[in-house]
Amino acid sequence: HELRTPVSAVYGAAETLLARDLPVSRRTELLRVTHQQALRLAQLVEHLLISASLDRGALPVTVDAIDATLPALAAVEAARVREPTRTIALDVDRDIPRVAADRARLQQALAALLDNALKYSPPTAPITVRLERVSSRAQISVVDAGPGVPEPERERVFDKFHRLDPTMRNGISGSRLGLHIVRKLVIAMGTNIWIESATPAASGTRVVLELRLAEPTRQDDLVDEIAY
Structure with a gap:
């Protein structure tokens, strides 16, 4: 669910941008949504990768x-x-x-x-x-x-x-x-x-x-x- 939400938001915004001739203000708003959700998606993926590395003991920790x-x-x-x-x-x-x-x-x-x-x-x-x-x-x-x-x-x-x-x-x-x-x-x-x-x-x-x-x-x- 946490991955599906930002992916759906990015997909929906991109589809709207491609399919319609929109005013500049609306295009800017959709681009802002895309950017925010892409950042959220990147953070989610990073957390998943770090968690998997920690579970495997593959993340180096030097004290x-x-x-x-x-x-x-x-x-x-x-x-x-x-x-x-x-x-x-x-x-x-x-x-x-x-x-x-x-x-x-x-x-x-x-x-x-x-x-x-x-x-x-x-x-x-x-x-x-x-x-x-x-x-x-x-x-x-x-x-x-x-x-x-x-x-x-x-x-x-x-x-x-x-x-x-x-x-x-x-x-x-x-x-x-x-x-x-x-x-x-x-x-x-x-x-x-x-x-x-x-x-x-x-x-x-x-x-x-x-x-x-x-x-x-x-x-x-x-x-x-x-x-x-």
Whole structure:
């Protein structure tokens, strides 16, 4: 169904453009529909391919000691370019140690979480990405002001093709693979992810991605010795 809808929209718009002599405004509208649905179709196909690669263990994931600020900033900046009218903030604690992760895959996971937050949040509501140290771990959280996810659904939303209750989707469609892919990427990096309420009133959603701190390298030890 998710593939059939954009394919039908593209086919219908193209058929109308070819069959009729239309005013410029109508042609522009149909071209815009074609473009939007083609982008949606491309995203669906990409999600299917990534999911299949993850299921086969064929998607390379290389865990290194990285600065988590860099993929977080890249994901936020890309989201700001796609949605220039939205408020997307990045809040980073000072002196965050390096973490053990794959930089490209971490950015990919954060981009998917931001896409999800943008879909479900009101257009005027801000979205915040926060990077902080919590005890012996680092956490990156994506916080939105959407309707929230009921507690019984907070594990199931990571299942492949899981469909939320229609009253929660508000007509929003998608591949139903985004969060499944994110969890697979997170597990491949040896970390964890979960969903909780953004506020005590259970409104909004806070998706927390936990990261292991990287082991100090010999170079780090030498720097510490010199500083001492």
